[in-house]
Amino acid sequence: MKLLVCVKQVPDLESRFKPDPSGQWYSETDLAFRINEYDDYAVEQAVRLREQLGDAAELTVLSVGPDRVVEVLKKALAMGCDRAVHVQDPAPHLKDPWQIASIIAAYARSQQYDLIFTGFQSQDRGSAQIGPTIAELLGYACTTTLVGFSFADGVVTATRELEGGLKGVVKMKLPALVTCQLGLNVPRYPTLPNIMKAKKKELETVPVANLLQEETRIATESFYAPEKKGGGMVLEGDVTELVNRVYAILKEKTPALRQ
Amino acid sequence: MKALLIGESREGKLLESTYELVGFARQLGADSAMFLVGDPGRLPGYAGKLYLADVAQAGEYQPDLHKKLILDAVEKENPDLVVFLHSSYGWDLAPRVAVRLGVGQVSEVIGFKEGGFELGACNGKMRRAVKLQGRVVVTIQAGAFAAAPAEGSPQVEPLKESAVSLVEFAGYQPPEPKDIDLARAEIIVSAGRGVGKKENVEVIAALAKALGGELGASRPVVDAGWVEHSHQVGTTGQTVSPKLYIACGISGAIQHLAGMKKSGFILAINKDREAPIGEIADVLVVADVLQFVPALTAKIAG
Ligand SMILES: Cc1cc2nc3c(=O)[nH]c(=O)nc-3n(C[C@H](O)[C@H](O)[C@H](O)COP(=O)(O)OP(=O)(O)OC[C@H]3O[C@@H](n4cnc5c(N)ncnc54)[C@H](O)[C@@H]3O)c2cc1C
Numbered sequence: 023m024k025l026l027v028c029v030k031q032v033p034d035l036e037s038r039f040k041p042d043p044s045g046q047w048y049s050e051t052d053l054a055f056r057i058n059e060y061d062d063y064a065v066e067q068a069v070r071l072r073e074q075l076g077d078a079a080e081l082t083v084l085s086v087g088p089d090r091v092v093e094v095l096k097k098a099l100a101m102g103c104d105r106a107v108h109v110q111d112p113a114p115h116l117k118d119p120w121q122i123a124s125i126i127a128a129y130a131r132s133q134q135y136d137l138i139f140t141g142f143q144s145q146d147r148g149s150a151q152i153g154p155t156i157a158e159l160l161g162y163a164c165t166t167t168l169v170g171f172s173f174a175d176g177v178v179t180a181t182r183e184l185e186g187g188l189k190g191v192v193k194m195k196l197p198a199l200v201t202c203q204l205g206l207n208v209p210r211y212p213t214l215p216n217i218m219k220a221k222k223k224e225l226e227t228v229p230v231a232n233l234l235q236e237e238t239r240i241a242t243e244s245f246y247a248p249e250k251k252g253g254g255m256v257l258e259g260d261v262t263e264l265v266n267r268v269y270a271i272l273k274e275k276t277p278a279l280r281q
Numbered sequence: 282m283k284a285l286l287i288g289e290s291r292e293g294k295l296l297e298s299t300y301e302l303v304g305f306a307r308q309l310g311a312d313s314a315m316f317l318v319g320d321p322g323r324l325p326g327y328a329g330k331l332y333l334a335d336v337a338q339a340g341e342y343q344p345d346l347h348k349k350l351i352l353d354a355v356e357k358e359n360p361d362l363v364v365f366l367h368s369s370y371g372w373d374l375a376p377r378v379a380v381r382l383g384v385g386q387v388s389e390v391i392g393f394k395e396g397g398f399e400l401g402a403c404n405g406k407m408r409r410a411v412k413l414q415g416r417v418v419v420t421i422q423a424g425a426f427a428a429a430p431a432e433g434s435p436q437v438e439p440l441k442e443s444a445v446s447l448v449e450f451a452g453y454q455p456p457e458p459k460d461i462d463l464a465r466a467e468i469i470v471s472a473g474r475g476v477g478k479k480e481n482v483e484v485i486a487a488l489a490k491a492l493g494g495e496l497g498a499s500r501p502v503v504d505a506g507w508v509e510h511s512h513q514v515g516t517t518g519q520t521v522s523p524k525l526y527i528a529c530g531i532s533g534a535i536q537h538l539a540g541m542k543k544s545g546f547i548l549a550i551n552k553d554r555e556a557p558i559g560e561i562a563d564v565l566v567v568a569d570v571l572q573f574v575p576a577l578t579a580k581i582a583g
Pocket residue numbers: 036142204472473474475476498499500501502513514515516517518519529530531532533534535536537540550551552553556568569570571
């Protein structure tokens with residue numbers, strides 16, 4: 023059985039963001055990159071299935087992006103993926119989700135995967151389009167936002183998260199694609215021996231031009247910081263002083279501390 | 282400009298959020314028609330054309346079949362925009378429809394900008410504007426557009442399709458029973474990922490106790506197993522509106538905000554001055570929660 027998991031590298035979301043000179047995305051200066059949180063759950067789930075199936079399965083991890091994305095591929099290999107594919111693209115941020123999904127679908131089509139895992143969305147762009155778009159292009163069964171997953175007798179049983187605590191249970195035959203939600207599992211940390219082992223695993227590099235056939239459908243016009251709505255007070259400084267000020271505010275403006 | 286609005290029903294009932302789609306179309310100044318897989322006996326209050334597929338035949342989660350039905354409605358209606366809510370129904374279905382229509386999709390629109398749409402980026406810290414050309418599939422952020430009132434009755438045009446679905450819906454799982462009803466709390470003090478580790482949740486719980494309030498939490502804290510799900514605030518947890526909400530080490534992602542933005546007074550403690558929680562907080566204290574919160578608790582204890 024052939025498994026694929028797709029991952030994206032994103033900046034630490036606690037960073038300060040500034041538009042880049044193109045005005046279409048953020049500047050990468052001073053940003054530290056790591057695996058997209060949702061994809062961490064996708065990798066973990068794919069690795070668990072790989073372990074369940076043993077050597078009857080092969081698990082590939084794929085990422086589209088510049089050379090820095092090799093870091094997340096190495097992490098995924100150290101978590102237990104068998105091989106990695108780096109679709110080398112210096113400017114994935116100038117492509118829309120349609121193009122990125124088409125690139126991945128073009129690669130996946132040649133490999134005939136049985137089951138594909140992606141994160142529910144990326145933390146920086148947040149379009150939540152990649153997974154279902156790949157599935158639609160490949161004609162695969164697909165369901166999204168998984169908080170539960172199992173596989174037995176050729177059937178995927180997925181628990182989807184709906185709104186307000188409700189969940190839905192979905193069954194699918196292969197080939198299929200699932201998108202993974204936060205909390206689906208507890209992603210492992212790669213151990214040192216596994217990090218060493220990962221160094222010997224195959225890493226294939228494919229230039230994006232070999233896979234890209236589609237034009238942008240929705241271009242970003244501008245990228246900017248939100249307008250400050252004002253109103254709220256921002257307090258900074260010495261902790262003791264902050265505590266005194268907040269204590270006074272709570273007493274004056276809220277029912278707390280009034281007894 | 283004409284918009285086809287994709288309404289939603291669940292467990293036999295029309296979802297109120299469907300009226301946010303109508304509100305969106307009105308704000309945009311677009312003509313609209315609606316599509317719904319629903320109960321013909323419980324029609325939405327909507328004075329326009331309604332393409333209706335009977336949920337008894339089409340099911341509530343049959344995305345491949347619903348996609349086909351929507352494509353039928355698009356063919357008849359010829360809309361410029363096909364508009365979904367950015368919900369578990371909408372984000373699942375919209376990309377499939379966009380691929381079949383051969384058009385682009387814009388996800389989670391929060392407003393209008395320069396003749397196009399405004400979207401969030403970087404977990405709410407930044408914004409993006411997109412321009413539109415030709416037909417587009419759109420999802421709108423839940424709560425971003427005020428709902429239009431339910432009024433009038435629709436002219437129904439029934440739709441039917443036979444299709445083999447690639448997925449089989451095996452039913453709903455009800456929410457876990459709650460051991461606590463946060464919705465009734467007057468004071469909630471919530472722990473976010475910024476508290477760092479499970480042991481530190483105690484620090485936040487101690488402040489909640491000193492104030493006579495309840496402990497809340499953001500999702501990562503619950504996913505990590507530090508706090509029970511019944512304490513989670515947000516779209517996939519509880520919606521709360523206490524008189525005082527204190528967010529400790531919570532960035533302010535839209536799904537969290539949706540669950541607490543109606544609180545009377547919001548105090549946020551975050552070491553990041555730019556955290557989006559600052560946009561709705563009455564007071565943002567820029568500090569380390571592990572220094573500030575115990576000091577505040579000590580002051581309250583006298
Ligand atoms: C469909 C869907 C549904 C969701 N439902 C929910 C939901 O119901 N509820 C929910 O909460 N989330 C929900 N989420 C997740 C949501 O998108 C965010 O990921 C989540 O709210 C982030 O939680 P957080 O703010 O605690 O963590 P982070 O976003 O990681 O933020 C941590 C914050 O802590 C600050 N910080 C770090 N260390 C310190 C320190 N020492 N002192 C002070 N501040 C510090 C950081 O500056 C940062 O702002 C949902 C997501 C999706 C896609």
